[in-house]
Amino acid sequence: MLSREVWSDGSPFPGHRDGHVLAWSSAPARPTVLGVVVEANRVHVNGGTVSAGAMVYEGDHFATEPGGMLLLRGEGAMLRLTEDSAVIVRSRTNGAQDAEAELSEGTLVFSAMIPGRVNVSLCSFPPGMGDDLPVIVR
Numbered sequence: 001m002l003s004r005e006v007w008s009d010g011s012p013f014p015g016h017r018d019g020h021v022l023a024w025s026s027a028p029a030r031p032t033v034l035g036v037v038v039e040a041n042r043v044h045v046n047g048g049t050v051s052a053g054a055m056v057y058e059g060d061h062f063a064t065e066p067g068g069m070l071l072l073r074g075e076g077a078m079l080r081l082t083e084d085s086a087v088i089v090r091s092r093t094n095g096a097q098d099a100e101a102e103l104s105e106g107t108l109v110f111s112a113m114i115p116g117r118v119n120v121s122l123c124s125f126p127p128g129m130g131d132d133l134p135v136i137v138r
Contacts, residue, residue, distance in 0.1 A: 032058035032091050034099055035074030042068030043081075061088045064106070074099050076114050082107040 035056040037043075042065040043050050050062070056072055063086040064070055070081040072089070077099060081087055085106020092100055101108060 034058060034060075034089055034091055035072050035077075037070065038073050038078075039069070039071040041070075042066075042083075043070045056089060058091055059088065062086065077110060077112040080109040082109070 033055050037050055037052055037054040037056060039052055040050050040054070044063045044065075045054070045060050050070075056074065062070055062072075062081060064081050064083050066083050068083050070079075072079040072081075074089075079087070079089070079099075079101060083106070085108065086104045087106075087108055088102040088104070090100045090102070101110065
């Protein structure tokens with residue numbers, strides 16, 4: 001926000017030739033809410049534990065333990081993370097309500113009521129694994 005600050009006599013503050021100063025809020029921006037945790041068993045979010053009913057925020061990193069699972073509900077989409085899996089959730093940069101899921105390991109199952117509502121990015125694979133990687137989209 002650019003504002004004009006002057007003394008009561010109308011002269012600009014010293015060091016500000018034209019009387020304009022840059023002002024900003026030190027309050028952090030509100031995080032973007034992407035959805036809610038519907039079911040969670042042996043799951044961590046950003047290093048802490050998570051349970052059903054928790055809000056899902058922009059940039060949350062979820063990881064499941066052996067035998068764990070996670071079910072997330074967002075705007076028109078459901079994501080299920082199976083055991084020994086890790087994903088980061090984000091909103092799309094175009095400002096739409098669509099979501100992105102970056103899967104770094106394991107298995108992610110998703111469904112969307114509107115085609116194209118979920119974008120899934122697969123991180124890296126060991127050499128030779130990418131050629132025969134099963135990807136099933138319904």
